Amino acid sequence: MQVGWSGVASSDIYVARNKTILPFVGKEYDRLLWIDSDQFWTIEDILQLYHDDKDIVSGLTPIDGMMTTQCGWIDEGGETLYITGKACDPVNPLVEVDFAGFGFLMFKPGVFESLEYPFFTFGQRETKSGVKFLSEDLAFSQKVKEKGFEIWADTRVRVGHQKTVMAMLPSFEEAGREWQNST
Numbered sequence: 001m002q003v004g005w006s007g008v009a010s011s012d013i014y015v016a017r018n019k020t021i022l023p024f025v026g027k028e029y030d031r032l033l034w035i036d037s038d039q040f041w042t043i044e045d046i047l048q049l050y051h052d053d054k055d056i057v058s059g060l061t062p063i064d065g066m067m068t069t070q071c072g073w074i075d076e077g078g079e080t081l082y083i084t085g086k087a088c089d090p091v092n093p094l095v096e097v098d099f100a101g102f103g104f105l106m107f108k109p110g111v112f113e114s115l116e117y118p119f120f121t122f123g124q125r126e127t128k129s130g131v132k133f134l135s136e137d138l139a140f141s142q143k144v145k146e147k148g149f150e151i152w153a154d155t156r157v158r159v160g161h162q163k164t165v166m167a168m169l170p171s172f173e174e175a176g177r178e179w180q181n182s183t
Contacts, residue, residue: 007037014136017102017120025112032107039103040160048157049106052094055149056111059157060085061103062169069169070101070137071153078127080138083153088175093156099141100151104159114147 006023010016024032031050035041039061049057060069060083068082075081083095112119123139125132134142141151158169169175 014118014120014122017136018118021112021119029109031109032112034102034105034107036103038162040162041104045104045157045159046106048154049104052106052152052154054094054106054152055108056100056144057094057106057152057154058097058100059104059154059159060087060169061101061159061161063101063161067169069153070103071095071097071151072099074098074125077129078125078132079129080132083155085158085169086175087155088172089155090172090176093154093172095153095155097151097153098145099138100153102137102140103161104157111144111149114149115143119143 006020008016008019010019021032033046033049041059045059049059058071060071062068062085063070063082067085069085069087070082072080072082080099083097087095089095120136120140122136123134123142125134125142145151155175156172158172160168
């Protein structure tokens with residue numbers, strides 16, 4: 001196994017993300033794993049995403065101390081619906097989603113290669129309440145979905161997120177107990 005590393009500092013997230021990925025695009029690799037610098041994870045988390053064997057698969061990362069995660073769906077009105085930290089189906093822990101943030105996200109070869117550079121730009125989406133501007137990761141998700149790729153979230157993989165407070169989701173087992181009690 002070969003492990004490569006790339007990191008670019010920039011106050012412009014679009015520049016940083018585009019420059020970080022460039023050394024790998026078009027090269028031979030087995031997987032690309034995106035880990036933001038403010039994430040807390042284990043080797044088991046990485047191995048789980050690897051063994052999920054999906055073109056694009058994410059762990060769950062809480063958003064700035066909330067119980068919502070950076071993965072979810074777009075409803076019929078174009079609004080964003082997030083997976084919560086209580087998401088847990090022990091029978092089907094892999095969930096197909098419409099978008100995933102880049103906190104902890106794994107790619108197989110071919111995803112970036114199918115896109116034109118720049119890979120990360122801002123985007124927009126029509127909603128019932130008007131035009132919604134998209135962050136670079138939501139715009140990226142929109143691009144890859146348009147190319148026919150599926151995006152998956154593994155609800156077993158729960159990554160910490162260090163912001164002004166350390167945000168942690170309940171463990172898969174804790175969420176499972178709550179899920180079983182609610183069904």
